[in-house]
Amino acid sequence: MKEIKVPDIGNFSDVNVIEVLVNVGDTIKIDDPLITLESDKASMDIPAPQGGVVEAIKIKVGDKVSEGSLILVLKDAGEPSLNVAAAEAQPKVGNAPAEATKPVAGIKEIKVPDIGNFKEVSVIEVLVHVGDVIKPEDSLITLESDKASMDIPSPKGGKVKEIKVAVGDKVSEGSLILLLEVEGAASDTPSTAPSPSTVSTSAPVAANTASTINDDDFRRAHASPSVRRIARELGIDLSKVKGTGLNGRITEQDVRGFQAGGSVVVSTPAPVVAAPAPTPSASTPAAPAPAANNMGGIQFITQPDWSKFGAVETVPMSRIGKLSAKHLHRAWLTVPQVTHFDEADITELEAYRSSLKDKAKAMGFNLTPLVFMMKAVVAGLKEFPKFNSALADDGENLIQRKFYNIGIAVDTPDGLVVPVIKDVDRKGLFELARELGDISKKAREGKLKSNDLQGGCFSISSLGGIGGTNFTPLVNAPEVGILGLTRAQERLMRKNGEIVDRLIQPLAVSYDHRVIDGAYAARFTAHLAFVLSDVRNLIL
Structure with a gap:
């Protein structure tokens, strides 16, 4: 008899058992899932470390377990455990066994490749199973950081022998994903079809x-x-x-x-005698309002059956849409946000930009107002450095950045993404205009790399090409500020005693109130307006 316990599951403890996947009497093999656990952040299956027959199950749905908790008692069927199997497969020199960590002949360790500056990134999906035959470039796992998700492709083709990560794990460059029997290599013992589970006559049937x-x-x-x-x-x-x-x-x-679609399998448990349902009456209390449920850390209101009222269609959200929903919800809950509004007179700036448009066009790119906004923001960050900081994890210190990378929100067919233009302070208007056009094109075509989305200090969200008079952009945490832009408006104003036509740009600066106070934000926004009022102010 062998006691099967919960293995190392990271820093999780007292995790809920939401599913028991085996019954007493079942014959199981190595890697067959035994139970499913669910924490606040992830669900995970606990696989069998060896094969055998289930003699007794020691937990039930609703129990809370941690590393070392007893799952079940297994009658050994002669199938070695994962560690034993791996050890026996190692080549030996003389009578001394080889190192236990060395993979067997024909087995390759597939690790997380270079993923930029990301570290301790969450695994949100494992896209392969033990026994799958995969090709080079097939996706193995999906990782999700605060700003992007990425699939990790396989560098080789072959058969998946063992998976070393689970949903909820955190990985970095070099972390082991799985063991792969490479194509053309001698395989281990031929896999056989799983034997059907049997139910002991003495055991209660589920x-x-x-x-x-x-x-x-x-x-x-x-x-x-x-x-x-x-x-x-x-x-x-x-x-x-x-x-x-x-x-x-x-x-x-x-x-x-x-x-x-109505194709639901209905289980048929043993019949029971139940009291008849009460007949609705005027005194029967109304049904409670739909309760909120929590999925992936985001609360949604449980939807009624809309098909009762007319035709409906369930449309899956894009991956970018799902990531944005989680990130923005998290930012809204954790960042106390305030928005300050102001205006900038950009009449002279627009005249200067118009004088350069044809030259930029001939060079193959557009010189948009957004380029000037980026330079103005950098001027503001230098004058008001708190806007170029981040709140440390301890909540008691500020991380002051000495570089100036600006994130630009780009509207794509799949949703909003925020690629980052690096070192804006070191680049001229034409260089920025060309880079902005290139990275926006990559975003719309879905060709952004992880490095394109990293390192932002401050973001700009511009709706000027669409319309609107103002809006309150959400801070792109862990940044502490964001500038929202809408369409500039022509307005009659009194200037030097005369009524003149001026072009006015609305400004909306949202900020993290834990780091920035209202007076500081007002001065920052006023400085933006000052810089934008005369293009010569950009070189101050």
Whole structure:
């Protein structure tokens, strides 16, 4: 008999058991999932470290477990554990075993490649399973930082032998992702089809065994633990759901779309005698309002069945849209934000820009007003350095940046992204205009690299090409300030005793009130207006 315990699951403790994936009497193999755990940040499956027959299950749904908690008792079926199997596969010299960390012949360690300056990045999806045959450049995992998500492709083709990361893990460059049996290499013991689970006659049969859901097919479905949990709650057979995610992965939207189509598997537990439902009457209290649910740290209001009122369609959000939703919700909850409004007279600046437009066009790029705004922001950051700082993790210190990188919000078919223009203070207007055009084109074509989204000090969100009179942009944390721009307006004004036509640019500066106070923000915004009022002020 072998006691199977919860392995190292990082810094998680007292994690909820949301699913028990095996029954007493089941015959399991190495890497078969035993239970699903869910913390506030992630769901994860706990795999079997060795094969055998389940003799006793020591936990149930709703229990809280930590590293070392007993999961079940396993009757050894002669299949070595993962550590033993790996050790036995090592080449030996004489009677001395080789180092335990050295992979077996034909097995390659696939690690996280260079991902820029990102460190301790969360794994939000594992896109392959043990036994999958993959090709070079197939996506293995998806990582998510505060500003972007990225897929990590496989550098080689072959068969996945062992996965070393799970959803919720944090990885950096060099972290081990999986072991891969490379193409053309001798394989280990040929894989066999999983044996069907058997139920001991002395063990109680679970209530859902009469369901038409095939547990083996359900377990092998290409879906994350959280999606499988939702499918079980809704009684949906994942083997019948078509995945629209990467590599055919089943998403939550796929499951809910399948449910909306009416193809829901209904389990048939043993009949019970229940009291008849009360007949609604005038004295029956109204049903409570839809409760808020929490998915991925974001609270949504539970939706009613809109199909009762007319035709509906479930449209999956783009990846950028989903990332933006999480990031902006987190920023709104954690950053106390205030917006200060002002105006700048950009009549002379616009005249100067117009005089250079044709020259810039001949050089292959557009000289837009945004370039001048970037230079004005840098002038403001130098004069008011708190806007170029970040609040340290301890909440008691400021990290003062000595460089000037400006993030520019770009509208793309998939949603808003914020690429970063580096060293704006060191570049001229034409150089910035060319770079702005190039990076905006890359953003719209979905070709931005992780480095393009890193290192921003302050952001600009411009809606001038669309319209509007003003708005309150959200601070792009961990930055502490953002400038919002709408369309400039022609306005009659009194100047030097005369009524003149001037071009007025609305300015909206949102800021983190933990770092910036109102008076400081007002002076910063007034300085922006001063710099923009005369193009010569840009060189002060």
